[in-house]
Amino acid sequence: MSEHDELKNKMYEWTEKYANKAGYRLNPDKEALDYVLDGLASRIEKFGRRYCPCRIVTGDEDEDKKIVCPCIYHKDEIEKDGNCHCELFFKPS
Numbered sequence: 001m002s003e004h005d006e007l008k009n010k011m012y013e014w015t016e017k018y019a020n021k022a023g024y025r026l027n028p029d030k031e032a033l034d035y036v037l038d039g040l041a042s043r044i045e046k047f048g049r050r051y052c053p054c055r056i057v058t059g060d061e062d063e064d065k066k067i068v069c070p071c072i073y074h075k076d077e078i079e080k081d082g083n084c085h086c087e088l089f090f091k092p093s
């Protein structure tokens with residue numbers, strides 16, 4: 001297995017744990033979920049941190065802290081829209 005795929009697996013394990021703990025569920029669309037996990041793994045490879053794959057990394061450390069997954073926005077987004085911006089975490093059905 002490539003290093004990238006190993007990272008993706010780690011991201012999957014981590015997101016599943018977090019979703020369980022927080023009372024969310026992961027995107028039931030496996031392809032969409034895979035896309036976000038792929039993005040998270042790529043962010044780690046590029047920046048060394050779990051930055052949100054669908055937000056812009058500015059280079060300003062204080063700003064970028066806000067978008068380390070799970071970002072500061074996800075709870076409100078899930079409450080309001082039913083899922084976070086990246087469609088990783090969903091409200092339980």
Ligand code: SF4
Nearest residue numbers: 052069071074084086
């Ligand atoms: S929008 Fe979703 S995937 Fe992106 S950082 Fe927030 S919680 Fe993580």
